[in-house]
Amino acid sequence: MIKRRDLLKISGMGFAQAALMQFPLPGQSKSPALLEAASESKADYTLRISPVAVELDRSHILSTTGYNGSAPGPVLRMREGKTVTVEVINDTDTPELVHWHGMLIPSEVDGTEEEGSPFVPPHGRYRFQLTPGPAGSRWYHSHAMAMDDLHKGSFTGQFGFVYVDGGNDSGRYDQELFLALRDWEPFFTSTMEDDDDDTHNDPVLEKPSTVNTDPNGLEVGSMIYSINDKALGSGEPIRVREGQRLLIHFLNASAIENRRIALAGHKMRVIALDGNPVPTPRDVDAVFLGAGERVDVIVEMVHPGVWILGATEKMIREAGLGVIVEYAGQHKQPQWVDPPRFTWDYTIFGDPNARPSTPEMTIETIFEKIPGGAGKFNSWLVNGKPYPHEREFVLQEGTRYRLVMRNRTDDAHPMHLHRHLWELSEINGKKTAGIVKDTVVVPYYGRAIVDFTADQPGLSLFHCHLQQHMDYGFKALFRYG
Incomplete structure (x- = not known):
């Protein structure tokens, strides 16, 4: 090794x-x-x-x-x-x-x-x-x-x-891989199905009693995918030997969608989220990444064969989001095995014995969508209004804040705060501690709570990492007093 x-x-x-x-x-x-x-x-x-x-x-x-x-x-x-x-x-x-x-x-x-x-x-x-x-x-x-x-x-x-x-x-590993999940040639559509946001079975703690049923504006879709710059079956496979340990850095570089990915026939041990080591590494059958998120995993290569590392959705995988993993001496057709279906849960990687630090102040945010609010497109509101929010979010240096994100929309939003790290405190009512990230997927009609310390003076952008959502109002500027 x-x-x-x-x-x-x-x-x-x-x-x-x-x-x-x-x-x-x-x-x-x-x-x-x-x-x-x-x-x-x-x-x-x-x-x-x-x-x-x-x-x-x-x-x-x-x-x-x-x-x-x-x-x-x-x-x-x-x-x-x-x-x-x-x-x-x-x-x-x-x-x-x-x-x-x-x-x-x-x-x-x-x-x-x-x-x-x-x-x-x-x-x-x-x-x-x-x-x-x-x-x-x-x-x-x-x-x-x-x-x-x-x-x-x-x-x-x-x-x-x-x-x-x-x-x-x-650290001990034999190969280090940097793999970016990507979609290409985006187009506008009124019929996009959001089947891969992975949160539709979660509790809908923030679903409004009355849901806006106006027709949606145009969303952005894609039908062409790759890992790095190659579609599944093109380019060189990832070549491995039995007994090796792979360190894989995953990145969801999509501007459009959250993604789930698995390596057929293998478990992946999650050791870091958004580059930050997790308190409790866990073996999982698949990893889920919101747009902008990173997940680092260790994979023990103990099942010789020729396998597919790719999206768990058949249509997405066959449209290119995958790569072949080939053991030395193996010359078979690449195999795919559907992993067990489970809901991605950040909290399993937390420290069960730790307690989040007590915040001194709380910032409440509510996310809403206005279907067709920007002409052909939807518009997005934070606390009832689009960007820029003037001086609504003013931080005091050195203060520990709790940021509550209430998602009252039918999309799962990967939320990112620039220039700060936050500690996940709660996801849909499930408490945790010790998980440090810079991007968190707030579930469909759900809630996420994070804590952070205001120790990066200057302006900091807070936004959804889906490009169209950010462009049409889904952002706010945090500033220091």
């Missing part, structure tokens, strides 16, 4: 320190010495945004926008706490933003318009510094708004992994 990083611990949970922008916001000062040093030295990482062709299989080559000539972009490995210089070059005709999802960094470099991060101008470049952290699986992606243009924002191929090494090196 090869000894590698230990994903069962976070090294240094302290938050990242200040970062440096090349161009400050109005009213901010800059350090000429640091800027000069950054401009004269070679960047540690360069991301070039440009048109790319993605060959999902021999019969399907699509055109999109990606990073460094590919989609997904390169895996970026960084060291926790070691400041790096990043240069983003934009070879397209539209302004762009690169968001560092799950990083605890200042709002100026977080990569969102709402927080005041500068755009990378068309045919221009932007250089900045950030201090990576915390350790674990993070990712980067476009945060540009798309609205009714399905060739912008996270509908494109602008996404990639960031892995932040924490310094511990006692």
